[in-house]
Structure formats: C-alpha cells, structure tokens
Amino acid sequence: SKFTQQELPACKPILTPKWVITAFTIVGIIFIPIGIASLSASNDVVEIVDRYETACIPEDSSGSKDAKIRFIQGNSSKTCNRTLTVPKHMKNPIYVYYQLDNFYQNHRRYVKSRNDQQLRSNDSASETDGCKPEAEANGQPIVPCGLIAWSLFNDTYNFQKNNAQLAVKKKGISWKSDRDHKFGKDVYPKNFQQGSLIGGASLNESYPLSDQEDLIVWMRTAALPTFRKLYGKIEVDLEANDVIQVTLENRYNTYSFNGKKKLVLSTTTWLGGKNDFLGIAYLAVGGLCLFLALSFTGIYFVKPR
C-alpha cells in the first residue's frame, strides 16, 4: 500500500525565499495591530499604587530592621493614614489589591504546607498531614492547618472619600470553584492561631471556610515572589483628583525579610490590568518580522539563488 511504500500524499513545505518573505510579512501585519490594541488597552487602565510599609512605621521605630520587627511584633497601635489622589476618572468596579514583594509563596515547604482534605470537609478535620509545624495546637488539630493559612495576610484597609466611607465589597473576590469545591461549607476554623507563635490573621470561628474569602484568596498561592492579591472591590466611580483617605492597619510583618507592601487600586479593561509588556512584545516581534521580510527581499534581490 501507499503507506508501507512511504508514498502517502504529502505536502512538502520548502523554505523558499518567497515562502520566508510571505510568512514574515503576514506575521508582521497581524502582530502590529494586536500590539497596538494591547498597548492602548493597557493605557486605558488607571492604577494607583501606594507603597506604605516604610511610611507606616513610627519614626522612633524606623531606625533599624530590628526596630521595625520589634514594632510590628509589639502591641503599639499600627494604624496608619495614607492619602491617595485619583489621577484620572476611574470607572467602577475598582479593584483593591495588596501587593507583597520578596514573599516566597512558591517555596516548596510553603506550597505544600496545607491539607486539602481538611479544607474540604468536616469529616477530615483532624487530618493534618503535611501541615507541620502548624498541624496541632495544644494537642488539637488546627483547622485550617499549615503554614499558608497560618501566615494569612492581616493588614486591613479602610477607604474614605470626602470623609464618607467608601464601601469595599469583600464578597466574590475569590474563585468560585474554590468556594464551592475546595473550601467546605461545613468546615469551621478551630484552634487557629492558638499556637506559641502567632503568624498572621485570625479567623472568625463562626463562619465556615467557604465564606472566609480572604483566606481563600490567600491560599491560592502566588507564582512569583512579587504578587498582588485581591482585597476587595469598590463599586463606585472615582473622579479625577478625588482624594481618598486610607486608614490601614499595618500588622503584617514583611520587615524581617525586607519585603515591600503596596496598596493598589486599579480598573481593568478587556485585557486586565496595567501591563505594557504584551503590547510591546507584539510590536517588537511584528516589527522584527517586517524588518526580516524586507531584508530578505533585499538579499534575494541582490543575490538571487
């Protein structure tokens, strides 16, 4: 048969000059508009970034790293006021993120330090495999156990515009699949943050885990050491030059590992948040292809095969 004789009908693409030039041109022509569209989408995004971890330390504690750590672990008031100015009109919903830096949520020990069974159902509440050293407190299993939950982010933000409270909606900031399938409706926090060392936030034991959206968001570990996590949504428009008062509780210790903390308010477009990289990449690759097409045309013109 044709198959065994290796004579199946086949197309045999050959790298002819024509083919090369055409391919490069087509790629260039397609990529450049995409690049422009992406760039413009990125430009449409209004983003406010406020780095506060240094500013929110009282001056007497801001001397050394040790002093900062002492402050953050101490009992003094951690309330801090920040003022943000809206540069452009921001259309709702406006997403509120906190951004951590140099925080290795992707560390192997950290990533593994959780127990999915325990999170899902009450029946396996005592399952704490892999959660050490945050598996048990006073001989009782911790729910939710593990380092991730234990180190839950606990800074809080309060927004005011013109002395009026800006509501931050905390519902629906996590993935629906997480709420429905990974965090049980009948699993309530138990023995959480009862150990010798307190990590991050505590949980309200009267809500099931599926309602603890901050925890759910936090437990979706970040891929890179610099990451944003959704804090909430502001569902009103903000006008240009609006001044927003932020009252924040600066509780989370990033000082011991020199991490930054940022508060981010951002709108989105069809492409998401603000990032020019993709647009530039498209433009660069498209441009390079066009350039190559041109130069190959030149080469073939000068030195035909």
Place this chain on the structure above:
Amino acid sequence: MSGEGHHRRRIKFSKIYSYLCTRPKAEEGHSQIGQKGFSRVVYCNDCDYQEAVQSSYSGNYVSTTKYTVVNFIPKSLFEQFRRVANIYFLVVACASFSPLAPYKAVSVIVPLIVVIGATMAKEGAEDWRRRKQDVEANNRTVQVYDCNSHSFQETKWKRLRVSDIVKIFKDDYFPADIVLLSSSYEDGICYVDTKNLDGETNLKLKHALEVTSSLNDDDSFRKFEAVIKCEDPNDNLYSFIGTLCYNHEPYTLSLQQLLLRDSKLRNTEFVYGAVVFTGHDTKVMQNAVDPPSKRSTIERRMDKIIYILFSMLVFISLIGSVYFGLGTKKDISAGKMRRWYLRPDDTTVLYDPNRALLAAFLHFLTGLMLYGYLIPISLYVSIEIVKVLQAIFINQDQEMYYEETDKPAHAHTSNLNEELGQVDTILSDKTGTLTCNSMEFVKCSIAGIPYGRGVTEVERALARREGKKLPEEDDDSSDLLENKGDQMESVRAVKGFNFRDERLMNGQWVEEPNSDLIQKFFKVLAICHTVVPDADKETGEISYEAESPDEAAFVIAARELGFIFFERTQTSISLHEIDPNSGKTIVRVYNLLHVLEFSSSRKRMSVIVRTPENQLLLLCKGADSVMFERLSKNGRAFEAKTKEHIKRYAESGLRTLVIAYRELDEKEYKTWEVGFLKAKTSVTADRDALVDAAADKIEREMILVGATAVEDKLQKGVPECIDKLAKAGISIWVLTGDKMETAINIGYACSLLRQGMKQIVISLDSPDIVALEKRGNKEEIAMASSDSVAKQLREGKDQLGLSKKGSDSFALIIDGKSLTFALTKNLEKSFLELAINCSSVICCRSSPKQKALVTRLVKLGTGKTTLAIGDGANDVGMLQEADIGVGISGVEGMQAAMSSDYQIAQFRYLDRLLLVHGHWCYRRISMMICYFFYKNIAFGFTLFWFESHASFSGAAAYNDWYMSFYNVFFTSLPVIALGVFEQDVSAQLCLEYPFLYLEGVQNILFNWFRILGWMCNGVISSIIIFFFTTKSIASQAFRKDGQVVDFEILGATMYTCVVWAVNCQMALSSNYFTWIQHLFIWGSIAFWYIFLLVYGYLSPTVSTTAYMVLTEACSPSPLFWLMTPVVVVSTLLPYIIYRAFQTQFWPMYHDIIQQRRAPSIETEPASFTAIKQKTRKPRVKLMDRVIKFNISPFYFKLT
C-alpha cells in the same frame, strides 16, 4: 541409480589424477602430539563412552542465543541498566519515594517500567528467533553406529559424541568435525563442498587413509577400534594434525582426512567417519565470532550527549542548591527568623537553616530529580519504536522485493537503521554476492576469428558510461541477429551457456573456413577436464558435476555445439559428435592416458588421449601468460589475432583461457611417460617439483587453436549499483576466497577496476619465497614473507606518492598469504594507509577469519562506518565484525543471511537500502534525537527559571501530571511521526542524486555543531517562554474581573506555551507532511487543551492545582489566548532565521535538491533536462567539499 553407483565405484581416480590423490607429505607438528595444544585423544567406536566421559569433551549441542530461560531476566535487566540514563531513572524512581522528591513517585515509576519492559520484550523476541534456528540445527538427524545393535541408528545432531562413528549420505551436511574413514569409493575418496566455510564453489577432494578405506560397509565396524590423537580445538580451517592408531600401528592424519562441520558431502554416495570435534569445538564454531550487540554511531554519540545533559543537570542542580543553601542559612540569624512564614525555627532537615550544608546537599538531590526532564526518558523507547517501524518499511519495500525467489528485504535488527545512512566503506564478498556464481560461455576466438555476439555486463556498463550505442547495434544485420537470438532463447535457456552465433550453432560450423580447427577447439573443451557426467536415465539429459563452474561451462558449451560428453570411465572419455563429412552423430571413445591437472602455479591443464584413430593427442587449456610461450613455431599462425581477442575479452570482463593441442608421436610419448611415472612415484620431498618438471617437458611445441571467454555472470544491476554507491562517496572493498585472476576479472566486470587504473599487486608468489617454502623452515618463511610484504607495501606507497600530481587512480590487490602478514601489528598501519588511498581494494584468497580481521582493521583504523555484505557462511565473521552486516539470501544457504543485520535478495538492492532507507533513517533518527533534546531542554529549563524565582526551593512550576505526560502524550507522537515518516526528498531523487548520501557519511546532520545548536535553541526557547509569560502576566489583573495570576494559572499558561512551541518547532523543521503528521502535531496541541479540560473537571483531590483551571480561570481571559501566539512565534524566530540564512548562503545538499526540484513540479518535462544541468553546478562544488573532507578519492574519479 544403483548401476550408476557401481559404475562409479570402479573408478579409481587416484590413478589418473597426478597431484591430488597422492599421499601428502608429513606436516609439521606431528612430533608435538600428546603435548600441550595437541592433547585430544579420541577412542573411536568406544561403546561405553567411558573414555569420552573421562575426557569430558563437550557435546554437539550448539547454542547461539544470547540468553537462556534462566538468565533472561537478570541478564537483560543488566543489559538495560548498562545505559546510564536508565540507571539514573532507576535511582530517581527509588528516590522519589523519599520526601526529597519534588513530585509523586508514581509519575516516575510508570514511565520507567514501560520503557524497560518494552525493550526487554523486544530483546526476548529477537533471541527467541535465534533459539528456534538452533533447535532446528540441533535436531537434524545423522546415522550413528550403535555397538549394541551393531547397526547405524538415526540420532539427533545434538546427541552426537566425540568418538562416534557416523555414516553420512550424499548432499548431507557434516554434523561435526569428522575424520574420514572410508567412502563409497573403493579408494576412500569423497567430494566435499565447502561453500559455507570459505565460499569456494569447487568441490574438494578428501580421502581416507588406505588402512581404513576398506571399511566400506556397516558390518565392518563391528570389530573396528582405533585411537585418534590430535590437536586441541582451534580455529584454523586449513590445518589438522593428528595420528590414527589402528591395529597398533600409528598413521598420520592431515586435513585430507578431516571433514568439517557445515560442509557438505557431494558426488559420493556415503562416507564413514569418526567424530573428533563436536559442537563448539568444531573449527567452524571456533571461527565464529560471538554475535556482538552492535550499536550505531549515532547511538554512541547519543550517550555522549546524555553525559553532557547529565553534566548540565548536575551543574544547574548545583547552582540551585548553592542558592538554596545560602537562602536557607539566612533564614535564621542570631535567633531571628527572616522568612518567618516558613517557620525556619521548627523544620525538617530539608529546610533547616542550622544545617544549611546538609539541606543544600539534599536539595541537590531534589534538583537532580526535578531537572530530570532534561534527560528524555522516553527517548530510548521512542527510538526503539521508530526503528522497529522503519525496519517494517524496509521489509515491506516493494522495490527491494525479489520476485524470482519470493524474498523481500528483511531487517534482522533495527538497531542499525540510521547507520545505513553513514556507511563509508563497503566490504563485499564476491561469489554469490556480486556474481550469480554461474559461469557462462560467452565468446571464443578460433583460428583468429572471433565468435559470439553476446554482450557482457562490462561492455554494457562501458557503453552506458560513454553514452554510446551497444556495439552489436552498429551491425547492419543486428535486427536479424537479435531476432535469431530471441528465438534461440525462447527455445531453451541453458544454464552456463550464453553463446549466440549463428556461424557455429546448429552444426553450421562445418561451413566455416577453419572447420577442422573449430572441431579441435570444441574437442579440447569436451575432453580436457575433470568433470563427471551424470545422465538422467529417463530423459537422457546429461548434467555435469564439475570442480569449478568454469569447467562445467566449457563442457556445456561443447555439448551445445554438438560435442556431447556423456561418459567417463577410469581410462576413457566418450563423446557423441558430428562427423563433419557425413553430418551424422557418432560415438567416439578417447583413451585417457594422463591428466596433468590444473594448479595455480602451472596455470594450465592438459590431458593426453589416444583417439579412436590411434593418434596420440595432448590437449591443453591454460592461462595466456603460460600458454603462448609453449607454442611451437608453426603453431603460432593466429597468435597475434588471438592475443588481440584475448585482450578485448579481458577488457570486457571475461575470463579467458587459451586452447592448444599437440600431436605426439608414439616414441616421444613413451620416453616421456617413463620419466613422468618415475617422477610421479618418487617419494622424495620435492616430488611435486619433479612431476611439474616432467609435465613441463611434454607441454611444449603446441599448436594454438583459439581462446575461450567465460563470463562469471554478474548479478543484475551490480555495476550500476556500485557506480551509484561510489558516487555516494562510499569506497568498496572486495574480499574474496577466489583466485587473484578471477577476482581481478570481476573487479573489471563490476566497474571496480577500470582500464587505466594502476594496479598495485601484493603477493607472495615470488620465486625466492616459494623456494623458501620448499625448504620448510617456518620462521624463515615468516620472516622473509613479512619483509617481502613490507617492501611491497612501501613500494606501493611510493607509487601512490609519485602519482599524487597525476590523476592516476590505483587499485590494491592483495592475496591471502600476504594479507596474513599485512595484518600483523607492525604492518597493518601501512597496509591500511595504502589501502584507503586506493580507489578499490581487492583481497583474494582470504579466509573467513581474515575477512573479519580486514573488516576490523578498516573499522578501527578509519573509525568510519563499515558495511560488510556477503552470502556464504564464510562471510559470517565479516558480517558480524562490521558495523553493519548485510546478508544476501541467495543460493549458498542461509547462514550468512541469518547472522546478518539486514538481509536482501540481490546485491543491487543495496543502493536502495543505503541511499534511500539509510539516508532517510539517518536523517530521521538524527533529527529526532536533536529534536528530543530540544524539547526536553526547552521544558526542563522553564522549570529551572521558575526555580530561580522560587528561591530554588525545589517547587515544580507545573502540576505533577502535566510533567509526567509531557514526554508521553503531548510531545511524543509528533517525534515518532517524524522518526517514521520524515523524508527530505523522495526515494527517486535519493537515487538520482547519490551525493545526498554524503550528508550521512560526513555526519552533517548529527555533528556537534548541530546538536549543540539545537540545545541552545532549547535554552533560548525556554527563556523566551518563561520570561514572556511571567512578564506579561506578572502581577496585574489578567482578566476583566480583576483576578490575578497565581501559581496554578502560571503553570498552565507556561505549559501551554511549551506545548505549542515544541510542536510548532517540529512542524517547522519537518519537510514532509502527511495527514499523520498533521494529526499528531495539531492533535498533540489539541490534546493538551482537552486534557486540561478533562483533568480540570476531576475532583480537586485528583486534579489538585489543575482544578477548573482552563474552564474557570484561563479560557475567559483574552490575555491567556493572546499570549500564546506571541510567545510561540518568538520561540520559532531563531530557528527560522537561521534556516533562512543557511539555505540562502550555505545550503545543504537536500536544500539544493529541494530547491531545484520545487519549480519542476509545475514546469513541463521539457525543462527537466535544464534543471538537471543546473544541478551539475552544485556537484562541482560538492567535489571541493569531498576533497576538503578527505572523502574517499573513489568518488570523484567517477564523477
């Protein structure tokens, strides 16, 4: 037939044969019997086997398998784990159960078991086939004397013991090495066919000792008892030293009495013999080299690449663990925790800052496992699969199917497919490989007139090369002749006879001017020979059994022209011949007085007969070099013309003999006979010389009649095939057991040797050496021979050096004896140097062992790939020694074919096997391996880059199952499709442009530049994939609803880009797309999405990080979809830019041909020639390259 048998029995050949049947002089070494190396004692007919048991000689069971049932599992496992990569994976699999592992143990163990299991199954199947053959041989039966029943009983070969008495019948193989005791002939002679041992087709005469030759019926063994003392088992086929003690008298045994296993009894009803060597002790088995497991060059280089990858793996793991160690150590300083969220104060040893060094070391192990994806585990198994499929294609190829014998090509091993594409030197057997091994009488010159209109292969080849018409077509009457010829052929095609000339055929010769000489000529052919006729009683047809096919051809020619030799008795030869006067057929009986046999030193043969008219005639045929000087003055009438014809015949590749006769007068004969008989019966050491001298006296003053020309018919298509192979840059050596003259003739016939080529002949036939040999001092002979060979080698090199300026091409011809010395340690280098500078090399008279040694010398000396091709069992050593052994499944049994790696039916299929399949397979495998490394590096390095952003903690960027399916589902099928189907150019073009093959010989597709290039490409791709992905979805919201990218989404996105990139890269580097490729490549990509979808729908306990990742998170995001194209195009750019520049400025051979061929698909055939002419240009370019790369000079001699 019984009558015939009795008739035979009466013949005592020893009476008429002057040389062979005489008692040989005692060989050296008999004094050593009983000492070391000569300790074997055989008590023949030892009924109780007592002595045999004592001496515990091995049985006759022969096993050629690699494994036995018991050792299969451990041994094959051991074989498997000789591959470094497999050991690595085993260690990883074991380690993956420990907490060190970055992934689950199952995901490593399953692929490993699959890989090892598949390979072991393959090994087992191959060995099973070998075992079946052994069983077949071991269960053949032979008649063995049974002391209890006093009769011969059928016994299986494997039960045969040393000291058994066996009876072997006509056309049976000898089951072991046997000392001949007696035969059906009274004087105890028998004929033996040793084709399987040395490839020689002539029958060998063996004869029993006189004392035992009377034991010629079954009963005589009742009281027979004898003791044989002889040498220990050894591999020398050409010597045997022993004594037979019979009736308390010692008798000397020599090779004359030894019948070797694997040779065959011919022309003799039966023989009796005593078994001396059995099973693996037999000389044949001792000659057999252990079947080696052959590995191709590519595979060996692949191992090196694996080592490189290992070092890379170790290196990056080391970097990782150093960073990890430092990072971990800093986690606690002065009692303060840095990354408190990791709880460094309460941790396991893996992350313990206080034992950072140990943690770093353990992390190093983790790294070795994690980056293990750099080492493609599925590479070996994929290659095995691909090679098996390639082998199936070879087996199925219709173009290599030989209808006449219903034999397709067959690949016995699939390990060497790609090696077929890299052959540098072909070492070929001659008989049965290049030739059909049948002689045909084609032409003759009688009385200065040439007869015979046949066209030889060589003439055809010449005519083709010069673009001329065939000579016969110039003839006016060619049409008529052809018609006649056709008619003749349609009437009957006679084997060994291809003579077409209406002037002589059908009795027309009587009309010719020199009809008396013509008659003489054919009489000589019909009388002067040693052939035995065998008449079929029913049909009356006569067939002949000859010592050599040449003689058979002569007798057949004489028969076809009306001189029918039909009976030989001890003293007479009878012919049916046509009386030229009456035109009737009459019977004439010639009295045979003496046969002066052919020997390589005499180069002639004569018979002295008395005609019915009582006339004494000496009829002689011989080589022209000795015949012309023996002619009488008045017998030289046609000398000049005959010489001219002989020259022309030789140029046409025919073997020629001069025919002459002499009329003797009674007185002269009588005086001569007295002297001759005296010489013959003398018992001095120089008896042979005396006989020679005596014979010489009568073979003079002869009258020239003419010359014969016999063609050793080449197999169909051999010259063309050799021509093509030569153009492909392959040099061809012919190693043959044949005589030098024959070998040279064939060299001409198959265009290995050409007119104008200078021949460097190295032989030890010089008089002083011969003289030394007579004196018989072994050491002296060895010394002198060695010196002589060394001198000849030096001279040869000087000749080569001299002509460096000129354009002469050289051919080296060396005989077996010289070869023995040329292959010694101190000379082999200069021999090799000389040989590889010659266009063609012919080694004649070489033994199987020598063939293997030459092969090894070429293989090791040049370091290039060698291919040996042969058809006889004598070629087995060579086939096994060479990198690739190709067996021809021809007439000479199946041994060669079975022990070969590839089996083809005809030599001419070799060009397709090499130029098409070899080229493709080489290309496929090398591309496949390069691509494998590419895809695994591209993947493995993304893991590394991710690590560098995860403080080298050993967290994998992807879900466990993404990773273990990477090599199995998402990238493997397209590679396999590439390995199986890829074609750079079509089969037809491969054959049309043999120089494409140089890509393989020069290893262009698998050189380090290319391999490292692909590796770099892999690294670049990984960088592009990782950084483009992370940068473009770094931390901002990646969809409209504000969600950001997390660990799971980044993994899926990056993996998507990897799958796309490697598959598109494959599509780009592939030259050939059938629906299968399309299906596999695009199917793999589609399958990834499907997998992600399905896997994501499984319960989160199974899918963990992949839960709903595509449906919920990725697919609604335009960013996810937009990122893939830009990343993929960017990864492809480096390769495509490189290729575009390369095809423009430094095109490879296949690029050129693809380019040239591309337009011709659209254009009309008229422009085809123009395109062809254009392609001449690259050929010239190529020649430069050939010189540069120091490829065999043979190549451009032909172009």
